Amino acid sequence: MSQLDNQCIFCKIINKEIPASIIFEDEKIIVFKDAFPKAPIHWLFVPKKHIPTHMDISQENKELMGHLHVIVQKVAKENNINHYKLIMNCGYESGQRVFHIHLHLLSGKTQEEV
Ligand code: 5GP
Numbered sequence: 559m560s561q562l563d564n565q566c567i568f569c570k571i572i573n574k575e576i577p578a579s580i581i582f583e584d585e586k587i588i589v590f591k592d593a594f595p596k597a598p599i600h601w602l603f604v605p606k607k608h609i610p611t612h613m614d615i616s617q618e619n620k621e622l623m624g625h626l627h628v629i630v631q632k633v634a635k636e637n638n639i640n641h642y643k644l645i646m647n648c649g650y651e652s653g654q655r656v657f658h659i660h661l662h663l664l665s666g667k668t669q670e671e672v
């Protein structure tokens with residue numbers, strides 16, 4: 559599987575080909591604001607490696623997936639977010655529309671309504 563997919567909107571954000579409100583970035587993860595927020599805070603935590611769905615995660619991605627969660631916790635703490643909901647849709651029928659895995663972080667007073 560290639561690192562980036564030139565048809566993928568999140569790969570284009572990772573490549574800085576299209577803009578996004580970037581919150582955090584390291585060599586493996588990018589975090590940016592969802593363009594259509596469903597909560598007062600709605601950020602997307604995206605591995606830079608192009609993995610289409612949760613079902614495509616393999617043994618070789620184990621460390622990356624752990625790192626993703628450590629970064630969620632770090633970015634939340636740095637932004638004084640101490641309660642949040644994490645969602646990863648898998649498959650079109652679940653609501654997935656961007657086929658590059660990402661965790662939605664939702665927070666703020668309306669999160670129970672999400
Ligand atoms: P999914 O439905 O695949 O779980 O989530 C995709 C998310 O990406 C949606 O919440 C949608 O609002 C967001 N999104 C789609 N296109 C863009 C974009 O070009 N920029 C940003 N920042 N978010 C996007």
Ligand code: ZN
Nearest residue numbers: 566569608658
């Ligand atoms: Zn991608």
